[in-house]
Amino acid sequence: MTQNDLQVFSQIESEVRSYCRGFPTVFTKAKGHKMWDEAGKEYIDFFSGAGALNYGHNDEHMQEKLIDYIKDNGITHSLDMASTAKRTFLEKFKQVILEPRDLDYKIMFPGPTGTNTVESALKLARKVTGRTNVISFTNGFHGMTIGSLSVTGNETKRKGAGIPLHHAVTMPYDNFVGEERDTLDYLESFLENSGSGVELPAAMILETVQGEGGLNTARMEWLKKVDEICKQYGILLIIDDVQAGVGRTGTFFSFEPAGIKPDIVCLSKSLSGYGLPFAITLFRPELDIWSPGEHNGTFRGFNHAFVTATAALDYWEDPKFEKSIQDKAGIVEDFLRGLTQKYPALEGEVYGRGLMIGIKSAQEGLSAQIAEEAFNRGLIMETAGMDDEVFKLFPPINIAVEDLKEGLNILEDSIKSLVKKPVSNQ
Amino acid sequence: MTQNDLQVFSQIESEVRSYCRGFPTVFTKAKGHKMWDEAGKEYIDFFSGAGALNYGHNDEHMQEKLIDYIKDNGITHSLDMASTAKRTFLEKFKQVILEPRDLDYKIMFPGPTGTNTVESALKLARKVTGRTNVISFTNGFHGMTIGSLSVTGNETKRKGAGIPLHHAVTMPYDNFVGEERDTLDYLESFLENSGSGVELPAAMILETVQGEGGLNTARMEWLKKVDEICKQYGILLIIDDVQAGVGRTGTFFSFEPAGIKPDIVCLSKSLSGYGLPFAITLFRPELDIWSPGEHNGTFRGFNHAFVTATAALDYWEDPKFEKSIQDKAGIVEDFLRGLTQKYPALEGEVYGRGLMIGIKSAQEGLSAQIAEEAFNRGLIMETAGMDDEVFKLFPPINIAVEDLKEGLNILEDSIKSLVKKPVSNQ
């Protein structure tokens, strides 16, 4: 086997594989914000597993806890039986995350992935309200199973269902029809008017920043208004915080700055802290009308994830942690704004919030070229949006500032090499 | 915190939790076929994580490989990027499992759970055929997300969807309408007759033994006939081997004795060998018309699972391994048949195949009582069927014969204590 040989993948793995095409090498080791391929080439990782590695790779503290647990024959797989590791997680999550934020939520283990938590949230909302319809938003992304896909906007993903998708109505996200239009006026008109053809929904589901949909970002006042409308009509508000949660935007939950308390919250991706499959669904105790086992699944009790997730919460016990993320977000945002000014040929606009941020380039194909160039130069970052028009930066939230800057410099070099001249030379 | 304190769970965890009610203790460690709770009580595990722990807990060989990998900062989470651990798994799975069985399949990583692989299989079948309908079978169980739930029979689970479930037609499984009736006659009548109201489906999906549905077992000739009907009508055959696969019935795939080669196979549960979330979807290369990324998901590239799954395949390199499972299955089956004769008050009938076997008792509630009694006596086993009328034995497939017998003895003691007298005394 030659190093970085991709032949096995093209021979045996399905054509559905995707990221290995954009990052055509074979990775072998990773630590913190760095990854290495088989040839020993080092990469700075500003991709963070699409938001699943907010604490970087193989975090030392979690690694120790995990190895100790395994060595000790700690129970690995326990379905939804009680285990010591699970109890510890429950207690610590309540104490470190929920109580300080004055959030009184029950915790459900719906299966270990984002789409599991979304499906469980939709089921619960329908069960509680007795209604079938759910309002989703343009460019929302919630998962690949049929329930989650029904509330996802992306046309290609939807077609992949192979069946018409029902029980969902898509409404315009903030700024969908030009900035001067209040898209919630439109939504409210549909709810108010009993001839609108839109039934009162069980729930609205949305991301506060649309990670896959192109880093569209809802304003806090828009979120507040959504929350008010939901309360007014008795609609449950589901925040899908799978990608934007766990610190990615600068607070543990992405909706905290809006001052709202959603009825249901979906968490996954970085929740385990270590890249292990894990998800939870949070909801107001009054909504907890599930029958035992009404929603189940084999991997609801993956104790390795309980162990690392508990260790990850140590970060959040430090009051300075959130501030440090926000500071780094400020650095990145300033840097990106600078780029758009320095390189007008980018035709770039900064999108996103916190450390979930990028540039949308009006130059067709340019964002993808920049990502490719950056990869060649040892920086891994992803594109987003329907035409990959946005390149996005997801550095680890615990990255050191100097490491962050090193990555940003590679980014600028990549842009420079493609766009050639900064504005001052033109 | 008192040992075995379940209060935290009832306070914080959702009411949806289920197994912790039937096994009301807090587990902490596990090794091989044994588990221990916080109070130090030891249990023999004939439950095996509902089929997710076919090799028992914390298998020594896999444990070593996993710890080494973690210590070495092997990449943990890689989405669907190429990694060394993934390549090794692909190669070994092909060499140890597929090639010796003359199965030419592409391998897809659909997300790490059973419902992910089922949803991907349904999508692919619909995409390939351009048809929307899927035929499922009575008492089938395929998962909790909307696509999988649509092909699941269980009424309670279906109601949990909160929406009507479409695009699926349920047909009678083998022996559904009495043993003398050939249920495939019905199915064929519906396909043949163009006035039947049943459209030509994209696929049929079924389990060869219905793990959740009550250990109903399809005869090999029934499976062959299903395969023939599928070929005749151009319908894709999907075998959901999530629970019955990976050796549970005595061969790696449960369908091997029927001599059929399904178009699509779903695997998960014991695939990682170690209880780690992992699933793959296998299909004929001609069906691999996926567009890159058409189906995706965050935890498709969980390298810990690749590592342990690869190690688990070592078992299958030994030609005596399958035989040893079948031998133990014979022991259990004989023992269970013996019980039904010895304890006629059980009104029992043996159900299932291989080490996926149990007794259906016509005495209402008795099977649940037996499982409860066994738990108190230190044996963990589950009930199945719509009214929990079956108690089922899922011992590890690599259990030593003497350990197996120890568990069986506890089972008999439990029955004896409830049913009181064996037949010879009556």
Added chain:
Amino acid sequence: MTQNDLQVFSQIESEVRSYCRGFPTVFTKAKGHKMWDEAGKEYIDFFSGAGALNYGHNDEHMQEKLIDYIKDNGITHSLDMASTAKRTFLEKFKQVILEPRDLDYKIMFPGPTGTNTVESALKLARKVTGRTNVISFTNGFHGMTIGSLSVTGNETKRKGAGIPLHHAVTMPYDNFVGEERDTLDYLESFLENSGSGVELPAAMILETVQGEGGLNTARMEWLKKVDEICKQYGILLIIDDVQAGVGRTGTFFSFEPAGIKPDIVCLSKSLSGYGLPFAITLFRPELDIWSPGEHNGTFRGFNHAFVTATAALDYWEDPKFEKSIQDKAGIVEDFLRGLTQKYPALEGEVYGRGLMIGIKSAQEGLSAQIAEEAFNRGLIMETAGMDDEVFKLFPPINIAVEDLKEGLNILEDSIKSLVKKPVSNQ
């Protein structure tokens, strides 16, 4: 314009036109059991407007009443306002039809066609039970609008919907899987078993004789059993008597010989007696939970139809009328059985009941040839079944015996000319 010129139709009318292809002439006048085309050719009509002209064409008595009403400026169109003509119909229908049969039904005017009454019946059943699913039967035909099409078996018609059809489960009609099988065993298994994937339905809908589906006929004991199952499970029984009702099978309602009282009955076609668009939905008073206007439609109050329908009821005041239909049915059935024996080359079997009867020929295409030959010889009759394998006789139920025999003779002549020799010559 040449007589019988069909050019205008092929130029202006949509390709969807159908019967004018099988009967390629231009009809102009009709009286009783006779029709004439523009060239003056006379036909005996054993088609009766597919069951919409049970009393023949332009019945003298109804014609007089209708002309008088029109001349007198009787209100023609009244939506669902009260009118004298409507009140008279309501009273007489109750007195002549419902009361003597001990049927206590409310009467709804759902719009003037068969599919309107079926759609209203399905809506009401769903509203009353709060369930969405409906059980329909193989080869059932209930109409072309989406609700009715969902419970219709015919594949071509269903595909015409252009969308997947939901909320219906098709079960085997009597004799669907060979005569020795009790199809209701199958149905009951699905209802009994809560893992069957078939939800408890709002209703079952069926025809006692399947007019479009090939004259399949349910036995009276099968109908009784269906009724019992419905009662046992709290499922509403809808009899679609659109084609088989209004005397076609020898009694006013086709289900009378079974001694059952369906929860909901759909009537249309011959209800007006004169071929005027008209339909009613009958249901038990307890089911009448409609809100005013919840189902509406422009042509619910077509007073011409009230007038002729009232006049048509005069037939049913004569106690000998039903007997006379049954006698003629006996004549036709004997004649058809005779044909199957006399002409073994027909490979014929008699199908149907009452004056809704025909022969299914196992000779591919023969039934259609016989219908074509009969048309050329001046006898109009239709084929039915998925492959037009049945030719069916629908003479007017008030036809004189000698006229009936005249038509039967043309039929035999047609067969003779195609099959050549009766059995005695072979």
Added chain:
Amino acid sequence: MTQNDLQVFSQIESEVRSYCRGFPTVFTKAKGHKMWDEAGKEYIDFFSGAGALNYGHNDEHMQEKLIDYIKDNGITHSLDMASTAKRTFLEKFKQVILEPRDLDYKIMFPGPTGTNTVESALKLARKVTGRTNVISFTNGFHGMTIGSLSVTGNETKRKGAGIPLHHAVTMPYDNFVGEERDTLDYLESFLENSGSGVELPAAMILETVQGEGGLNTARMEWLKKVDEICKQYGILLIIDDVQAGVGRTGTFFSFEPAGIKPDIVCLSKSLSGYGLPFAITLFRPELDIWSPGEHNGTFRGFNHAFVTATAALDYWEDPKFEKSIQDKAGIVEDFLRGLTQKYPALEGEVYGRGLMIGIKSAQEGLSAQIAEEAFNRGLIMETAGMDDEVFKLFPPINIAVEDLKEGLNILEDSIKSLVKKPVSNQ
């Protein structure tokens, strides 16, 4: 039976009856713009059968033709066989209506009601495009069968379906979100953006004036823009002209002033001219890909309607006919505008177009009171809108000006008696 006795209706007819509650009397005769009840009370009819009696009641010319046809034993019911009466209608409709308007349409007979033509239009659009989705508009009304109901906005009617309604997306009609917003900007955003969650639809369906939805009226430039968007995206445009067509707005088709040629047009209600059930579906010849009989129905060939519909077309041969309708529409509009000024307590605004016009009153319940008072004073008119906030005037389009004014005077008297004082007195 006492005159005007409504007891029979409340005893025997279903609770679904509706108009007889608002107009609580028993009608018996009608001529032109007048109706009489059993007690001999005379009414002026500004309701016109909800648009089904545009030429008034029992039009003399049509009446003669109809009586002659019936007397002559003209064929009454012919399914879709060819008949002389049908051919005459086809030729005359082409010559008098289609050719002068440069419209090249095939004509389909889909069954005799509005919902039949809508269902056929939706089927055809889906068949032609191979797409399932249809865009409908807020407050649209298209019929009560499931297909038509899916594109209807009214919440109460939709709930009546008893099942979730699919395959339709509702977009804002002109002026839905305030007058300053261009609702087509929203619609276009959804079509343009491939992440919007709205699939490319088969068709858009709309009324140019929403008869049931509250007389909302689309501007001609809005209709033109809709037409352009449809052409741009390859979406079929269906105009449901069931209520607004046949002269109601001042031209035969309501869309004529917009200068557009819809792909599919639905006509019914006043098409027969005499209140007889009748409907046609018109479409571009290229779309005529129906298979014979793919859509069928018993009452597609109701020859009485062909006869009166042909006679009704005589009106349209007179070039002054359209002008006379428009003149009367001007009189009514001026009169209504005058009322809103004279009676500010009405808080009224004129809605509608042509002789499909009314006043929306912001005073809750007032419109219904006015309609009731008018009825007592001998004027029949309907309310519309979700809360019956609009009273609407649908006088016959061939009414004499003095008769029209007589009705308007009763209307003003009714208002005066309720609102008490005109503005000059305040």
